Amino acid sequence: MADSLSQKIVDDLANNDIAFATTVPCKQLAGVIAALDTCNQILHVPCNKEDEGMGLCAGAYMGGKRPCIVMQNTAIGVTINALATLIQFYQIPLPMLISYRGEVGERIACQVEMALHTKALLAELTIPTYHFHRAEQIGELDGILKHTQMCKKPTAVLMDAGFWSGKA
Secondary structure, X not given: OHHHHHHHHHHHHHHOOEEEEEEOOOOOOHHHHHHHHOOOOOEEEEOOOHHHHHHHHHHHHHOOOEEEEEEEHHHHHHHHHHHHHHHHOOOOOOEEEEEEXXXXXXOOHHHHHHHHHHHHHXXXXXXXXXXXXXXXXXXXXXXXXXXXXXXXXXXXXXXXXXXXXXOO
16 A cells, blocks of 8 residues: 555655655655665655755746655754745745654654644644545645645645554
8 A cells, every 4th residue: 555655645746846855764764765766757865864955846846846845743843944945935846745753652752743734834834734634635635736836835644544544
């Protein structure tokens, strides 16, 4: 299930002319990262930190490529400044595909704290946020990607463990 979801995500990115993606390692997103590595239409540049990834995406956009970042919600806090003063200020349409860690079923306790704040931080920044709980919701991604480009804003797509397991 996760492999087909990962491929669908990358296909939707490519079909929406996303030409640059940066990723931060994440177990839940490993399939997406692997699919990006094999996609000839998207330049995949891994990064070490999410705020660094915001800078890479801004540079790609200013260089004429549509960017995307693939990251964990636990690092939303370190991206706030880059989101507000770079991505939002320059009206960069940036889809953020985010593994939503820390909900019921999480095995790593420290992930829970950021889960409690993720949606509130995104709301404070007025970033449109979509939460995928079920695999069937993947059909909404194409429209979200189109909306992101049209409104020239960052958009967050939170994908939780239920989404990846196909059991929610």
